[in-house]
Amino acid sequence: xxxxxxxxxxxxxxxxxxxxxxxxVLADGRRVLDLYGGHCVNTLGAADEEVAGAFGxxxxxxxxxxxxxxxxxxEAFVEALGANLPPGEWRVFLGNSxxxxxxxxxxxxxxxxxxxxxxxxEGAFHGRTAAAAxxxxxxxSGFPRDPFELTRLPWGDGAAARAAIxxxxxxVVLEPIQSxxxxxxxxxxxxxELRAACDASGAVLIxxxxxxxxxxTGRPFAAQTLGVTPDVxxxxxxxxxxxxxxxxxxxxxxxxxxxxxxxxSTFGGGPSVLAAACVVQRRIGExxxxxxxxxxxxxxxxxxxxxxxxxxxxxxxxxxxVLDLGVDAGGVRGALLEHGILVGTSNDQSVLRLTPxxxxxxxxxxxxxxxxxxxxxxA
Ligand SMILES: Cc1ncc(COP(=O)(O)O)c(C=O)c1O
Numbered sequence: 001x002x003x004x005x006x007x008x009x010x011x012x013x014x015x016x017x018x019x020x021x022x023x024x025v026l027a028d029g030r031r032v033l034d035l036y037g038g039h040c041v042n043t044l045g046a047a048d049e050e051v052a053g054a055f056g057x058x059x060x061x062x063x064x065x066x067x068x069x070x071x072x073x074x075e076a077f078v079e080a081l082g083a084n085l086p087p088g089e090w091r092v093f094l095g096n097s098x099x100x101x102x103x104x105x106x107x108x109x110x111x112x113x114x115x116x117x118x119x120x121x122e123g124a125f126h127g128r129t130a131a132a133a134x135x136x137x138x139x140x141s142g143f144p145r146d147p148f149e150l151t152r153l154p155w156g157d158g159a160a161a162r163a164a165i166x167x168x169x170x171x172v173v174l175e176p177i178q179s180x181x182x183x184x185x186x187x188x189x190x191x192x193e194l195r196a197a198c199d200a201s202g203a204v205l206i207x208x209x210x211x212x213x214x215x216x217t218g219r220p221f222a223a224q225t226l227g228v229t230p231d232v233x234x235x236x237x238x239x240x241x242x243x244x245x246x247x248x249x250x251x252x253x254x255x256x257x258x259x260x261x262x263x264x265s266t267f268g269g270g271p272s273v274l275a276a277a278c279v280v281q282r283r284i285g286e287x288x289x290x291x292x293x294x295x296x297x298x299x300x301x302x303x304x305x306x307x308x309x310x311x312x313x314x315x316x317x318x319x320x321x322v323l324d325l326g327v328d329a330g331g332v333r334g335a336l337l338e339h340g341i342l343v344g345t346s347n348d349q350s351v352l353r354l355t356p357x358x359x360x361x362x363x364x365x366x367x368x369x370x371x372x373x374x375x376x377x378x379a
Contacts, residue, residue: 012337012342014026014032014337014342015027015028016032019034019042019046019047020045020046020047021045021046021047021357021359022034022035022037022042022045022046022356022357022359022360022361022364023046024046024342030340031340032337032340032341032342033340033341033342033364033367033368034046034342034356034357035300035341035342035343035344035354035355035356035360035368036342036343036344036353036354036355036356037238037317037355037356037357038242039211039237039344039355040179040210040211040216040237040238040318040355041237041238041241041242042238042241042242042357043214043215043216043238043239043241043280043283043284043357043358044241044279044280044283044357044358044359045357045358045359045360046242046357048241048279048359050279050283051241051242051276051279051280054275054276054278054279055243055272055275055276057275058073058271058272058274058275059272062271063271063272064267064270064271064272065270065271067264067265067266067268067269071271072271073271073272073274073275073278074094074269074271074274076274076278077274077275077277077278077281078092080278080281080282080285081247081249081277081281083281083285084220084221084281084284084285085220085221085233085249086221086223086224086229086233087229088229088251088252089251089252089253090249090250090251090252091249091250091251091252091255092247092248092249092250093247093248093249093250093263093268094245094246094247094248094265094268094269094274095245095246095247095248095265095268096244096245096246096265096267096268097127097236097244097245097246098126098127098132098208098210098234098235098236098237098246099126099127099128099129099132099133099246100127100129100246100265100268101210101234101235101236101246101247101248102126102127102129102131102132102135102173102206102208102210102234103127103129103130103131103132104234104246104248104263105171105173105206105208105232105234105248105250106118106131106135106148106170106171106173106206107131107262107263108204108232108248108250108254108255108258108262108263109170109171109203109204109206109231109232109254110148110170110171111257111258111259111262112204112254112257112258112259113170113171113202113203113204113257115167115168115169115170115203116148116149116168116170117148117149117150117151117168117169117170118134118135118148118149118150118151118169118170118171118172118173119150119151119152119153119161119164119165119169119171119172119173119203120134120135120136120137120150120151120152120153120172120173120174121137121152121153121154121155121174121178122137122152122153122154122155123137123155123178123180123181123182123184123347124136124137124155124173124174124175124178124181124208125137125138125175125178125179125180125181125347126173126175126208126210127210128142130143130147131147131148134146134147134148134150135150135173137152137181148170151164151169155178155181155184155186156184156186156187156190158187158189158190158193161190161193161194161197162193162197165194165197165198165200165201165203166201167201167202167203169201169203170203170204171203171204171205171206171232172194172197172198172203172204172205172206173206173208174194174206174207174208175207175208175209175210175211175212176191176207176209176212176222176223176225176226176228177211177212177217177222177226177314177315177318179211179212179318179346179353179355180346180347181346181347181348182320182322182346182347182348182350182351182353183313183314183318183319183320183346183351183353184313184320185313185314185315186226191226191227191228192227192228194228195228195229195230198231204231204232204254205230205231205232206230206231206232206233206234207221207222207223207230207232207233207234208234209221209222209223209233209234209235210234210235210236210237211237211318211355212225212315212318213233213235213237213238213239214235214237214238214239214280214281214284215238215283215284215289215290215293215316215358216238216293216315216316216317216318216355216358217293217315217316217317217318218290218293218294218297218315218316218317219290219316220281220284220285220290221233221235222315225315225316226315231250231251231253231254232248232249232250232251232254233249234246234247234248234249235247235249238280238358239277239280239281240273240274240276240277240280241276241277241279241280242276243272243273243276243277244267244273245268245273245277246268284358289358292358292359293316293317293358294316295362296317296358296360296361296362296365297315297316297317297319299362299365299366300317300319300354300356300360300365300368301319302369303365303366303367303368303369303372304319304321304352304354304368304369304372305321306368306369306372306373306376307372307373307374307375307376308323308324308327308332308372308375308376309321309322309323309324309352309372310322310323310324314354316358317354317355317356317358317360318353318354318355319353319354319355320346320351320352320353320354321343321351321352321353321354322350322351323350323351323352325350327350328349328350329345329346329348329349329350329351329352330345330349332352332375333345333352335375336368336371336372336375338375339371339374339375340371341367341368341371343368354368
């Protein structure tokens, strides 16, 4: 065949043909418990009826319309999102992906402050486009140079942050819990120190909540779970339950300083995606839903602390399972797959990531413990 897809991803040998709730269905009829959740995307599990209904109905009514026109799903979505944001006056810009939402956050901070330096952190991942790759700790960004001046600090080092964040800094950008790095929770007080340093210097504090947002940590956003409010909150992945979306939420004060003409998108804010995203925001905002996430988090954390796992860290359903010394996460993932369970790895070879649908049941969570026990020593 003359045309093939470029080989970018190390694909797993799973012949997936369908999914229901937290389970993948394979071509031969076997089922795999998906504790990876499409990498924090399947917030409400696969094939959620309410999302299907809202999306389908909107598609038939008004599938897509240019951003030159307003439409009811946009208003409904902004209202539903607003109910889940930390207290404050916010302005929302809608795009298509996490990387794009981060680019827009950085553009806004650089444009509004007229400064040229960005502070970011070792271990961070923010996406693959030029600015998002520059603030990510990746071996190769793919671009010949960074689009702005950069200071990359050790994660969790308050003294280094205090020294670096001065009035030359446009933005300080971080994942409130670093996910790809191996679910690294910030040390106590670190986010508060960043908040104070930004307040003192006039730098814009940006939280990349692409993974930590949308109910994942047991509150709508990690800003609430960790008790620090940024100036810009970025989210994507699970915000539309499986459809592409990127959301940049700016404080009204910052938005007022934004130069005109720097933001825009063809698809961002389209009605069908927002009809689905509205269902997600409403559901994650329900107190019973958040309670469920916290309950299942406790159960999954307990189940994960078996077999080759020596520590579980993280929040809600963004958990890192730290393996015994010398045990490789890739090997454990392979062994768990043999037991019908899919988990994620991370950039730390000793850490597995658990990012299941937030609708995971207690019974499903318990299955991980049994599987870990039975692979102990074999992985
Ligand atoms: C924290 C974080 N930010 C940004 C991104 C980029 O999102 P996208 O792949 O939608 O561009 C990712 C993707 O994994 C991510 O984990």
